[in-house]
Amino acid sequence: MTKWYIDKGPESDVVLSCRVRLARNFTEYPYPHRSTPEVRRRVMDRTVEAILHGSGVMSQEFRFIDFTKLPAVERQVLVEKHLVSKELADSRIECGAVISASENISIMLNEEDHLRIQVLGAGLQLDELWTLADKLDNQLADTIDFAYDAKFGYLTCCPTNIGTAVRASAMLHLPALVMTGYIKGILESVTKLGVAVRGMFGENTDATGNIFQISNQVTLGRSENDIITGVRSLANQIVEQERGLRQELIKQNGIRLEDRISRAYGVLRTARIISAEETLQKLSDVRLGVNLGLLPGLDETKLNTLMLDIQPGNIQQKAGRALRPDDRDTTRADLVRESMKVPGL
């Protein structure tokens, strides 16, 4: 089954992907970190049961991954695919994830909350993702009694998540906003609107490769639809600004932009040792080049694949063994050089 993250979705010239996440907890059990190993096992068993043997509203297969038995590299691969959080990967308690075949659905088990239902998709399609998440939530609610308060809504471990317990986010590629410096103003005004901006791997990560994740801060006192619509329309506004600036850059100093893009391609095509960070930075320029039609022969799906393949966990999974950082950087360079070999470029 094709993985969702290779796809090209709506507005994919700017929006790489989006996600809707629901936090849910069993009424009858304490939150994971206050619980016992036995209860945490029961949380996992019951969720797996509800998904794998439930009413089956989803049209694809699921697999359960028990993190207590999972090697570190495999955990890291799941983080790099955005299927689980770094916190879950680093967790030492009984935890895991239920993941769909096309990897567009991942339910984290015993992270901060008992369940973190995540639905992911390429490009900007938050409404579709919300519909899917809602359906999944309903299926689970058939057999699980979720902690819910008539006044506060869904109850969660951290008070910032109570209410709808919905977080909608979009991963935006904003090279023109960064190059022109306008990103600073955008970030300031977005924050005032109650929207958080983060790097590619969530909280406390930076915007390597000019990739920014926006998501709603507030989950209480607004309906799910309001939240989804809010993030979607904000993403759309940023998309328009980014597109406008790209055209402006081409018009005002096209040759410098072409030079930057072409050189970035040159680095990827010739480096013998390269870090994940530098690769992402150069891929950012190359992606912009593809979007502007300056690098025919390359397309977004190739870049999407590569963006994942070059991550440390994926590199090591492919190599079949743990690699020291230097060896990762040479293995990555070999991979990148090879996959950037495009006839005519």
Place this chain on the structure above:
Amino acid sequence: MTKWYIDKGPESDVVLSCRVRLARNFTEYPYPHRSTPEVRRRVMDRTVEAILHGSGVMSQEFRFIDFTKLPAVERQVLVEKHLVSKELADSRIECGAVISASENISIMLNEEDHLRIQVLGAGLQLDELWTLADKLDNQLADTIDFAYDAKFGYLTCCPTNIGTAVRASAMLHLPALVMTGYIKGILESVTKLGVAVRGMFGENTDATGNIFQISNQVTLGRSENDIITGVRSLANQIVEQERGLRQELIKQNGIRLEDRISRAYGVLRTARIISAEETLQKLSDVRLGVNLGLLPGLDETKLNTLMLDIQPGNIQQKAGRALRPDDRDTTRADLVRESMKVPGL
């Protein structure tokens, strides 16, 4: 006739070229800047006569170039070929040069001295150049009475040149000495030996592209042979040190060196706008790669040609018109990309 500067000479993995220069003045005329236009004309006419219609010890044709009629771009081209000094190109008095067909001989007329006899060659071949310069000097002395003092030797405009009035120099490519930082020690000890170190275009120019020119400071109280031998053996010592360090770099961190070389090639292969300085820096790495056998398909003669072709004067001469700096940088990038296109790289 093939130009000497395209050739690959002895020790060309480190020594790009060398030069022997003699300063000579007519006994009966004041130095150029203290002279009259008529006398300066006479100096030029008599030298041209002595060369073009003299005993003809040289086996090639010569042409006289009158600088008073020469466009600025053409003067610059001659500077870039190291055939005349920047001072001569900028001069506003009657001056010029007599240049041989293969451009290995250039006699500057009315620069600081009446005559500056220069003989140039690829690689390290100072003895051969000295023999040629001496022959040429003798031919000129058949008809010109050079200012000579029994005690001081040849008299020159600037007192630092009197005596033999010989300056021998070698242009060295020293990337490994620069990368390892050992160049600093070399420069210090060389200076103590009475040898001057300069950049590619002589006094007050820096060592762009890791190219250093060494030459004797003292011309008085030593024989011509001593001077030539001194510069030659010093050059040989530096050549050995550079070669040793190159092997050391490969042994200690080959992949980093390969990365640097490969990326430099990548920049030249993909840039859309590039300065002469950056081109020389990248060409330095590429030349090292060629010398180490890391870039099969490229050879030194190609790099020698390019090193000249990318200079501002040559770029404009080829374009057939004056170009603004930005246009030079895009024209240069087009030229470099095209000539770096090597099958298999």
